[in-house]
Amino acid sequence: MDKKEFRVLIKHCLLNEKNTVEAKTCLDAECPYTAPGKSTIKDWYTEFRRGELSAEDGGLCGGPKEIFIDKIFKNPQNAF
Numbered sequence: 001m002d003k004k005e006f007r008v009l010i011k012h013c014l015l016n017e018k019n020t021v022e023a024k025t026c027l028d029a030e031c032p033y034t035a036p037g038k039s040t041i042k043d044w045y046t047e048f049r050r051g052e053l054s055a056e057d058g059g060l061c062g063g064p065k066e067i068f069i070d071k072i073f074k075n076p077q078n079a080f
Contacts, residue, residue, distance in 0.1 A: 006036050007055045010044045020045055
């Protein structure tokens with residue numbers, strides 16, 4: 001299973017009023033070698049409870065590193 005599928009299953013557990021321990025138990029029963037860890041499940045529960053109900057990964061925020069590095073090399077005194 002990929003990350004998106006696990007997020008959907010964890011969201012399903014939350015909506016069925018299971019706690020994180022019950023969710024981990026269910027995932028371990030179905031996918032014992034690839035299920036996410038307890039901390040990942042807790043983090044996703046937190047995100048879902050805040051209203052971020054998308055199954056998509058949030059990704060990284062901010063600009064690409066190349067822009068920042070170019071800025072430092074062009075004018076090192078005003079980079080920050």
